[in-house]
Amino acid sequence: MSREKRINFATVWLSGCSGCHMSFLDQDELLIDLSQKINLVYSPLTDVKVFPDDVDVTIVEGAIGNVEQMELLKKVRERTKILIAIGDCAITGNVPAMRNIINNSPEEVLKRAYVETADKNPIIPTEVPKLLRRVLPLNEVIKVDYYIPGCPPPASLINYVLTEVLAGRTPVMEGKAKYG
Amino acid sequence: MSSEDRRLQMLERIMREHGYDKSALLEILHMAHELYGYFDKNLLNYISSRLNLPPSHVYGVASFxxxxxxxxxxxxxxxxxxxxxxxxxGVEEIVSAIEREFNIKRGGSSPDGRISLFITRCIGACAMAPNITIDGEVIGRATKEAVLERIRKVLGGGVVEAR
Amino acid sequence: MSGTGVVKLKIDGVEVTANEGETILSAAKRAGIKIPALCYLDGLSSYGGCRLCIVEVKGSPRLFPACTTPVSNGMEVTTDSPKLRKYRKMTIELLLSEKPHICAICIANGNCELQDLAREFGVDHLRVEREWKSQKIDLSHSFLVLDNNRCILCTRCLRVCDEIEGVHALDIKMRGKDSQIIIDIDDDWGSSISCTSCRKCARVCPVGAIYVRDEPISRTKNKDIAQFILLRRRR
Amino acid sequence: MKPDDILRVAEREAEKQRAYKSRINVCCSSGCLPFGALQVLKAFESAIKEYGLEGECKVSRTGCIGTCSVGPVALIEPGGFLYQNITPENAKEIVKRHIISGEPVKELLYANEAFFKKQYRLVLRNAGRIDPLRIEEYIMVGGYSALIKCLTKMTPKEVIDEVIASGLRGRGGAGFPTGQKWNFVAREKATPKYVIANLDEGDPGVFANRTLAEADPHAIIEGMTIAAYAVGAEKGYIYVRAEYPLAVQTLREALKQAKSMNLVGENILETQFNFDIELRMGAGAFVAGEETGILASIEGRRATPRPRPPYPATSGLWGKPTLIQNVETLANVPLIILNGGNWFAKIGTPKCTGTKCFSLTGKVNNPGLIEVPMGITLREIVFEIGGGVPAGRKFKAVLVGGPSGGCLPESALDLPIDYESLTKAGAIMGSGGIVVIDDESCMVDTAWFFTDFCVDESCGKCVPCRVGLLKMRNILERIMRGEGRLEDLDLLQELGEYVRDVSLCGLGQTAPNPILTTLRYFRDEYIAHIVDKKCPAGKCFRLEAEI
Incomplete structure (x- = not known):
């Protein structure tokens, strides 16, 4: 396959543990097939700093927890044709969103994390992106085209969905969408 | 006899009148609520044991x-x-005004425990809407000013009596 | 309820013979037709609350819960259709969104009927916002745990406690969105006077709301327990 | 007592009443009481005494006359002069000028003839005309003669046939044919059977049943006893909202009187027929008005409905055959028995016979309780009887059928009032609430209010109602905060249809109506909130923005 026919592919990592990216890599030898079809234009695995224009498919791991992530995600959406939410954090908020239980209050969350439970130097950091009041799943902010649930989703499921999407088909999720 | 004993005696009488019938639970709860003004766990436990009903059932019904x-x-x-x-x-505006003036939230009582503010379902006096009930007396076609004034009066009256 | 007569009906086009008074769910089960259900459990009374087992009956615009609707002669039942599928999917979606269900940290992960249903119906995301209010977790019992954050209010625990164990230690307090499982007069489980610690509630809980501490959930769960005891008693 | 004794009671009472030249009926219903009706009653009484007219003019406390917005009111007979906004001071004036000098006090008369013109009072035949606390007056105006007729001249089957011929349908909301329901219960073999009179009128903005109970409790009791005779029941319950203390009190007193005259109880009127009635009070649960919810509540349980079938007709209270009927339905029954089913069937429309009581409230000039023949249009109700919206405001919508009714726009006003037309338009008959909404109200906010009500009143048993409705309400709140998205409208629609089709009971099945109808008729208001971030009525966006 010539390089021209390859599609521009990106992966994005928001509030998540990177487990979904690990699972993505767990596709092992199947990644070789995949690499024939894609140009990896943006990813935590690359050193690209700015999310490029004209991306065909982007997979996004993690929930939206702060304003920086919110901005990035909106940019990603604008510049991507097909956006796939990968993993429970991106789909439901999952573990990162458990902080929502604490009164929807970032101040209390920060206090809990950096003051109450600190062994040394109990100080709330100031040079980090501002937290949103609530951690949000992707589809509460932008339009998501496909979802791959799981914590993390098994490599086989990731591969199935990508194969279908790259082939222009709609993946059938009945019997496959397992949270957790 | 203490008022506590009297109330208990009356409650017992009502239960007897109903033959300690489990299906009369709601009627008995009504009576107990009227006598005590509210339910606490002891009261509900007592009713459950007298009617031989599971405590969780009684609590489930009462809280429903x-x-x-x-x-x-x-x-x-x-x-x-x-x-x-x-x-x-526009009853909402009146309620908010009461909340603000008396530092009270709907469903709760003022910090000094002198007044409680409840939201009730339709009392059926719709043609005179909006309606606010103060100590059992319905004020129809209520306005914010009139209601606040009335509450101030009711509270003020209490202070005079206390002296 | 159980009559002596025999009725004939069609379920998904298959001719089925059933006893008068029998439910559609039970008749379908014998015919090998699986209808999804969550609050229903063999051996317990039918509740009709989860609405997963809704079916279409020819001639009626209404949908009927298969677990409570008795069969009748000549009835034509459809247990699967695009509409039913869409509605069942919505029910699962709503249940998942009602509480902060986080499979990743749940003891029942991998042994959960709600999780299984989500997979079966392909509920791969939620269109409605999830509730993130924290609810009471009762850890006061020496080995039983009640985590209201995971409860789907199917009432299997209530029914097994009332109908099989014969105690009725559990019930629901409040109503609607505020409904919550309680023990006795909303007491801590550890101080309950009526609970016999028989753990049947944990055995039948379809999710991870009631479980035995430090025990693998696969060992705790036993969906057949109610039916098993019922049959033993009839012996 | 025997039937003849009852007839003699009527004669004696009539004689007593004939001695009076005039009669002042003072409405002491829940509507007029807060405005000093009792003081007015006292003022009339003392004025009559002062002028020494005790033998000529009878002052009577009665139930609601309907014009609740101008209370306290009093009706002076003969002539049917209706006085409004009476105070103890002008009560004396009325006695002086009207009773003594025979000149009606024009400036105090209720001048709005349109309010009564299109009404047709069957159920409310005695409301405001007799003293509800005196059974003798009810008997005098023909009360209990239908029961006598049934017990002495008709078989239960004939009674049912008459009701079937009348075409009467349940007034509680769904409109199921009453006679057919009676047939179902009558043919059941299990005993004992029960009759339940449903007076759990929980719909906000509805007070027709309460008014009926306060004004004419014996009509309910008589209808109920006839129903019991027809279906073979021996025990009945009247289930009343505890929020209606005066109705409870009135019914309790009326039951006592009926029992003392042997019209309820054992061997009624010395026949073999036994029927006892007990009063049961609700405790604040809208869902307890649902057929199976009411059963659970009377049995002393949480008022959670259960799936039907089995229907209460086969398996109701304690698993026994049970007839559940709204009190308004029951109050129609004595008339049907006395005048015949065919007479009744001529009133209203062919498919929807008789009349319906409505509580007309909201932004309308003449709010109150009305009774109209079926088939009348909403326009006639709102603009003729109700006198339209107050000056300076514009009509926007009318909500028909309580919290789970539908919000209908101007274009639907020519709809005839009957079960089918209303359902088709997205509303329901419900228990008869009509709330007029003007341009000051936001339709999104209005839909939110009703949805919020149903969220609070949901019993929590089934998922669609417990969770689905809550999510719908939350989406509305998002829209009202200015954070709505256009996709929300499709989601609301989908959720609404789901909750309607999948919910266990009538509450859930109709709860999405306010949202579904506002989406259908007032979509532009939703879009204004979402796209322009504007509330056309200036009501919303008061909730704090969240993110």
Whole structure:
């Protein structure tokens, strides 16, 4: 396959543990097939700093927890044709969103994390992106085209969905969408 | 006889009149609520043992119905009707005004425990909407000013008596 | 309820013979037709609350819960259709959104009927916002745990406690969105006077709301327990 | 007592009443009481005494006359002069000028003839005309003669046939044919059977049943006893909202009287027929008005409905055959028995016979309780009887059928009132609430209010109602905060249809109506909130923005 026919592919990592990216890599030898079809234009695995224009498919791991992530995600959406939410954090908020239980209050969350439970130097950091009041799943902010649930989703499921999407088909999720 | 004993005796009489019939639970709860003004766990446990009903059943039934309170209400009770007509005619504004002036939240009591503010379902006096009930007396076609004034009066009266 | 007569009906086009008074769910099960259900459990009374087992009956615009609707002669039942599928999917979606269900940290992960249903119906995301209010977790019992954050209010625990164990230690307090499982007069489980610690509630809980501490959930769960005891008693 | 004794009671009472030249009926219903009706009653009484007219003019406390917005009111007979906004001071004036000098006090008369013109009072035949606390007056105006007729001249089957011929349908909301329901219960073999009179009128903005009970409790009791005779029941319950203390009190007193005259109880009127009635009070749960919810509540349980079938007709109270009927339905029954089913069937429309009581409230000039023949249009109700919206405001919508009714726009006003037309338009008959909404109200906010009501009143048993409705309400709140998205409208629609189709009971099945109808008729208001971030009525966006 010539390089021209390859599609521009990106992966994005928001509030998540990177487990979904690990699972993505767990596709092992199947990644070789995949690499024939894609140009990896943006990813935590690359050193690209700015999310490029004209991306065909982007997979996004993690929930939206702060304003920086919110901005990035909106940019990603604008510049991507097909956006796939990968993993429970991106789909439901999952573990990162458990902080929502604490009164929807970032101040209390920060206090809990950096003051109450600190062994040394109990100080709330100031040079980090501002937290949103609530951690949000992707589809509460932008339009998501496909979802791959799981914590993390098994490599086989990731591969199935990508194969279908790259082939222009709609993946059938009945019997496959397992949270957790 | 203490008033506590008297109340218990009356409750016992009502249960006897109903033949300690389990299906009369709601009637008996009504009576107990009227006598005590609210439910606490001891009272519900007592009813459950007298009627030989599981305690969880009694608590489940009592907490299902809105009319029953589980906290001692304030000295004066204000209830705002949230029926459709009252809502359309702006009862919400009156309620917010009461909340602000007396530092009280709907469903709760003022910090000094002198007044409670409840939201009730339609009391059926829709043609006179909005309706606010203060200590059992319905004020129809209520205005914010009139209601606040009335509450101030009711509270003021209490202070005079206390002296 | 159980009559002596025999009725004939069609379920998904298959001719089925059933006893008068029998439910559609039970008749379908014998015919090998699986209808999804969550609050229903063999051996317990039918509740009709989860609405997963809704089916279409020819001639009626209404949908009927298969677990409570008795069969009748000549009835034509459809247990699967695009509409039913869409509605069942919505029910699962709503249940998942009602509480902060986080499979990743749940003891029942991998042994959960709600999780299984989500997979079966392909509920791969939620269109409605999830509730993130924290609810009471009762850890006061020496080995039983009640985590209201995971409860789907199917009432299997209530029914097994009332109908099989014969105690009725559990019930629901409040109503609507505020409904919650309680023990006795909303007491801590550890101080309950009526609970016999028989753990049947944990055995039948379809999710991870009631479980035995430090025990693998696969060992705790036993969906057949109610039916098993019922049959033993009839012996 | 025997039937003849009852007839003699009527004669004696009539004689007593004939001695009076005039009669002042003071409405002491829940509507007029807060405005000093009792003081007015006292003022009339003392004025009559002062002028020494005790033998000529009878002052009577009665139930509601309907014009609740101008209370306290009093009706002076003969002539049917209706006085409004009476105070103790002008009560004396009325006695002086009207009773003594025979000149009606024009400036105090209720001048709005349109309010009564299109009404047709069957159920409310005695409301405001007799003293509800005196059974003798009810008997005098023909009360209990239908029961006598049934017990002495008709078989239960004939009674049912008459009701079937009348075409009467349940007034509680769904409109199921009453006679057919009676047939179902009558043919059941299990005993004992029960009759339940449903007076759990929980819909906000509705007070028709309460008014009926306060004004004419014996009509309910008589209808109920006839129903019991027809279906073979021996025990009945009247289930009343505890929020209606005066109705409870009135019914309690009326039951006592009926029992003392042997019209309820054992061997009624010395026949073999036994029927006892007990009063049961609700405790603040809208869902307890649902057929199976009411059963659970009377049995002393949480008022959670259960799936039907089995229907209460086969398996109701304690698993026994049970007839559940709204009190308004029951109050129609004595008339049907006395005048015949065919007479009744001529009133209203062919498919929807008789009349319906409505509580007309909201932004309308003449709010109150009305009774109209079926088939009348909403326009006639709102603009003729109700006198339209107050000056300076514009009509926007009318909500028909309580919290789970539908919000209908101007274009639907020519709809005839009957079960089918209303359902088709997205509303329901419900228990008869009509709330007029003007341009000051926001339709999104209005839909939110009703949805919020149903969220609070949901019993929590089934998922669609417990969770689905809550999510719908939350989406509305998002829209009202200015954070709505256009996709929300499709989601609301989908959720609404789901909750309607999948919910266990009538509450859930109709709860999405306010949202579904506002989406259908007032979509532009939703879009204004979402796209322009504007509330056309200036009501919303008061909730704090969240993110």
């Amino acid at each position: 119905y809105n009319l029953f309170k589980f906290r001692r209400p304030g000295e004066h009770v204000i209830s705002a009707c949230m029926g459709t007509a009252c809502y359309v005619k």
